[in-house]
Amino acid sequence: MSAPTAPPRRRFRTLPDWAGPATRTVHGGRRPDLNAGAVVAPIYQTSTYRYPAAYSEAAAAGEVHLYSRHSNPTVAGAAEVIRQLEGAEAARLFASGMGAIHAVLWSLLNRGDPVVALGELYGGTTDLLRDFASRFGIGLHELTPTEAREAEPVVAPGTRLLWLESPTNPTLGVVDLARWSEAAHRVGAVVVVDNTFATPINQRPLNLGADLVVHSATKYLGGHSDLLAGAVVGSAAAVDRIDPQSTLGAPLDPFAAFLLERSLKTLDVRMARHNATGAAVARALVDHPAVARVGYPGWGSPAEETIAAAQMRGRGGMVAVSLRGGAAALPRFLAHLQIVEVATSLGGVESLASVPAETSHRRLSPAERTARGIDPGLVRLSLGLEEPDDLIRDLREALDRSAVG
Ligand SMILES: Cc1ncc(COP(=O)(O)O)c(C=O)c1O
Incomplete structure (x- = not known):
């Protein structure tokens, strides 16, 4: 089964523009169309959906799901809250933070592309970047702590991707996301920020110039050490490029998504x-x-x-x-x-x-x-x-x- 050709329209209650983060954590995923007037969305524990007789009409009329590797209503609810909190156009959820990070690297990099990454990253991200470097010839430059803190950051021409994390894991260093984003954009590089440690409550990298934000939602977003989840957030165009056919096969499970949305309410x-x-x-x-x-x-x-x-x-x-x-x-x-x-x-x-x-x-x-x-x-x-x-x-x-x- 292939992904729907038209993007599914979402059916979430539109909150006023002025609604702040705490309001969005509670109401961001609210759906007006639930059976019996339920306030909390059920867990849609289904892998597939009845195919609408006229797909394009059904898609135009509202949310359409075909197969849960591509989309699922419970997962869409949790993604919607994270989307709003990061001030983004789109958000996609994955089975873990590494699933999200893998999807970004796999989707954006081609053999030989130059990548600049902070040296002080979560170890799993460094491991994966190094795997890409050795197996696919990615030209990986890991920034030293001194380079990362240059007042005037420099990103080499031709760089495809800049990968940042602030605060850094585990030393809690801080790098200037706005300046690095500017320097990367001058050479046409895509800027990805891992916002796991800060969460959108403490920091919104998209407002500082990042193109994509990734999360291990396993951590603060999930908040109770009882689920694994990952997120990729950004403009609709940027997120649409990340594993568009879900061929990496790492979607978030509906039960984990239910727990995640529940937890986000207290973020x-x-x-x-x-x-x-x-x-x-x-x-x-x-x-x-x-x-x-x-x-x-x-x-x-x-x-x-x-x-x-x-x-x-x-x-x-x-x-x-x-x-x-x-x-x-x-x-x-x-x-x-x-x-x-x-x-x-x-x-x-x-x-x-x-x-x-x-x-x-x-x-x-x-x-x-x-x-x-x-x-x-x-x-x-x-x-x-x-x-x-x-x-x-x-x-x-x-x-x-x-x-x-
Ligand atoms: C900053 C950061 N990013 C990504 C990850 C990976 O996330 P996950 O364990 O959900 O795959 C972690 C995990 O510790 C992390 O600390």
């Missing part, structure tokens, strides 16, 4: 709490004797603070802590945590601590990790929605014990 309030707790924890750990360095968006340098203040509405709930005792202090620190769980991933209601050198960035060499500020004693904290004072106490007590013996 604004969750982010307010994550932002407050992230800042409070960063401040509470910075002077602890067992801590060498704390990474938090804007803390990298005065220039990063200026950029963060201009491009972010909140700084988020991720904090990077480098232990003074290095890798040797890690086991003791992690073993003494009583509330914060030791697990990878982020953005959920529960606080997590992970060690990037062993998880998200394990495929980088030790030298590559050092160049990116990922020292062996670095712990990445995702601060959840528990009592902020409980988290501070838990972390400080574990730090006290990490230093002993």
Whole structure:
């Protein structure tokens, strides 16, 4: 079965232009046409749909779905909320963040295309870019932290794609999305920003010049560590180019989409709490004797603070802590945590601590990790929605014990 030739029209309630993000999280996916006047959309757990006798008339009259690898009403509802929050024309959802990232690279790159990517990316993105480079001859240039923070960024002529992430995973660095987008557009490159850490509540890269935004919706958008999802967001023309026939075969499952839309309804309030707790924890750990360095968006340098203040509405709930005792202090620190769980991933209601050198960035060499500020004693904290004072106490007590013996 091939994709519909006419784009399906969406049937969502149109909100007034002035509706803000919190209103859109709650009402953005609302459909006026639900059976029995249901306020919440059901899970359309179907792979296929009765084919309308006259497809083009049905498409003109409203939303038409043919096969759930291409589109599904539950998935469309969650995509609609993310579309509105990012201030975009279109959004597509995938089975995971990596599914979304893969779809973008696969759709936009041809053999030999030059790509510029931030060196300080989620490790899985770097792994995939390097796979593309070695298998398809993509000319990959990974920006060093110094290059990434040039006041006047330079993108080489002929560059096809610029891949950015800010704040960066796991060190919480900040790069100037507007300036990099400008530099990329001067040479005709497409700009993609991974907005997973900030979410559209804290930062809207499309307003800063990005062409496409990607998300691991597994993280803050999903918010409860119980689903995997990815999103690609941008102009209709830009999103239409991403895996248009769904041949990558990684659509979001309707049940995951239902959970995602449910979670998005609380995104604004969750982010307010994550932002407050992230800042409070960063401040509470910075002077602890067992801590060498704390990474938090804007803390990298005065220039990063200026950029963060201009491009972010909140700084988020991720904090990077480098232990003074290095890798040797890690086991003791992690073993003494009583509330914060030791697990990878982020953005959920529960606080997590992970060690990037062993998880998200394990495929980088030790030298590559050092160049990116990922020292062996670095712990990445995702601060959840528990009592902020409980988290501070838990972390400080574990730090006290990490230093002993
Ligand atoms: C910034 C960022 N982008 C993308 C991904 C990949 O997303 P997923 O795990 O949903 O495939 C992750 C996962 O940790 C991430 O942190």
